[in-house]
Amino acid sequence: MEIIVAENAGFCFGVKRALELVARAAEDPSRLVYTLGALIHNPQEIARLEARGVRQVDTVDEVSDGAIVLSAHGVDPAVEQAARDRGLPVIDATCPFVKRAHGHIEELSREGYSVVILGDPGHREVAGLAARAGGKAEIVSSAEEAERLPFREKCGLVVQTTQRPAALREVAGRLAERCRELRVYNTICEATVKRQESARELAEKSDLMIVVGGRNSANTKRLEEICAATGTPTHQVETAEELDPEWLHGAQQLGVTAGASTPAWIVEEVVERLRELAGEGVPA
Ligand code: F3S
Numbered sequence: 001m002e003i004i005v006a007e008n009a010g011f012c013f014g015v016k017r018a019l020e021l022v023a024r025a026a027e028d029p030s031r032l033v034y035t036l037g038a039l040i041h042n043p044q045e046i047a048r049l050e051a052r053g054v055r056q057v058d059t060v061d062e063v064s065d066g067a068i069v070l071s072a073h074g075v076d077p078a079v080e081q082a083a084r085d086r087g088l089p090v091i092d093a094t095c096p097f098v099k100r101a102h103g104h105i106e107e108l109s110r111e112g113y114s115v116v117i118l119g120d121p122g123h124r125e126v127a128g129l130a131a132r133a134g135g136k137a138e139i140v141s142s143a144e145e146a147e148r149l150p151f152r153e154k155c156g157l158v159v160q161t162t163q164r165p166a167a168l169r170e171v172a173g174r175l176a177e178r179c180r181e182l183r184v185y186n187t188i189c190e191a192t193v194k195r196q197e198s199a200r201e202l203a204e205k206s207d208l209m210i211v212v213g214g215r216n217s218a219n220t221k222r223l224e225e226i227c228a229a230t231g232t233p234t235h236q237v238e239t240a241e242e243l244d245p246e247w248l249h250g251a252q253q254l255g256v257t258a259g260a261s262t263p264a265w266i267v268e269e270v271v272e273r274l275r276e277l278a279g280e281g282v283p284a
Contacts, residue, residue: 001278003254003271004206006198010267012191012260014095015040018072019049021093025067026052031089032066036079037124039071039093040261041217044239060086067091073124074098076131097161098125101187105132108156113183116140116149118171119160120218126160143170146178155179161189162219162260164196164226191260192219196226199257203227206255208247209234212270213259220259227257239266240273248277 018039025033026049033054038046046056057063060082067089070080074094083090094102108115115137119126130137140146157175159168165188172184203209209227211234213220220236227234232255235247248254254274258267 001248001252001254003256003274003278004202005267005271006195006202006255006257008191008194008198009256009258010260010262010264012189012195014072014097014189014191015261017095018069018093019045021091022049022054022069023052025069025091026054033069033091034063034066035069035071036060036075036083037071038216039069041220041259042214042238042261042263042266043216044214044266045261045263060088063088070094071124072098074102074128075124076128078131094128095161095189097187097189097191098128101129101158101161101185102132104156104158104185104187105129105137108158108183109133109136111154113154113156114138114152114179116146116155116157116171116175117160118146118157118163118168123160123218125162125218129158129160140171142167143174146171146174149175149178152179154181154183156183156185158185159187160218161187162192162222163188164222165193192222195219195223195257195260199223199255200226200230202255202257203230203232203234206232206253207251208232208253209255209257210243210247210270210274211236211257211259212238212267213262214238217259217261220262223257223259227255237270240269243270243273243277245277245280248274254278 115133
């Protein structure tokens with residue numbers, strides 16, 4: 001049995017940067033460090049941060065003393081302002097690619113465009129994007145939803161950084177019929193595109209795909225969808241303990257990929273456990 005890890009898998013630039021910023025802040029013994037919500041969508045890596053003294057809060061109101069970290073997904077500007085109003089030092093770990101999407105939405109709003117966001121409703125990045133349009137943005141997660149939007153004169157489309165390019169093409173196509181002028185910003189990040197392409201290529205030549213990453217991670221969910229769409233049996237796990245030996249039955253070539261918020265140590269543990277299971281003689 002051969003086990004191959006996708007060429008582009010695991011931590012992306014934005015997640016590495018966020019973790020480095022927090023690690024540096026946590027070295028300062030003179031103040032506590034709080035993240036607003038989970039810094040990244042990986043419960044195991046979050047537990048490691050907590051072990052280093054980094055605490056997680058849901059709202060700025062819970063903090064009276066200490067530094068506040070804005071997550072890689074970005075936040076509503078009102079939340080950042082609330083932290084500053086309380087006199088709390090703010091460590092902005094928002095990924096620069098998310099910030100680029102913020103800038104496009106602000107520009108569209110200023111120029112009188114109706115803003116449409118292709119993204120997962122309820123996801124923190126999408127909430128932060130929508131806030132940049134003063135709460136007036138419409139969020140769609142499919143071409144069917146885009147088709148139901150009312151006709152507009154001027155419409156601007158911005159995309160959650162972890163969406164599929166194919167979904168962007170479909171939504172942009174439907175939206176073009178729902179307005180007189182359409183401006184499209186492809187804000188899907190390079191790391192997402194590379195991870196998705198690598199996952200698809202590997203899934204196409206594998207008998208089984210294992211996707212490693214947090215269940216609350218949008219980009220990991222996309223990788224799982226992409227691998228499953230190739231017809232290859234696909235399973236998502238957060239840790240090596242979740243691997244089921246039954247999945248390996250009959251598999252000769254095994255592919256492993258991981259979301260942008262999945263640390264290398266978890267991927268290594270999964271690969272190691274897969275090797276053990278293969279060595280234990282899972283019937284081929
Ligand atoms: Fe940034 Fe893309 Fe990662 S938006 S946080 S580099 S998945």
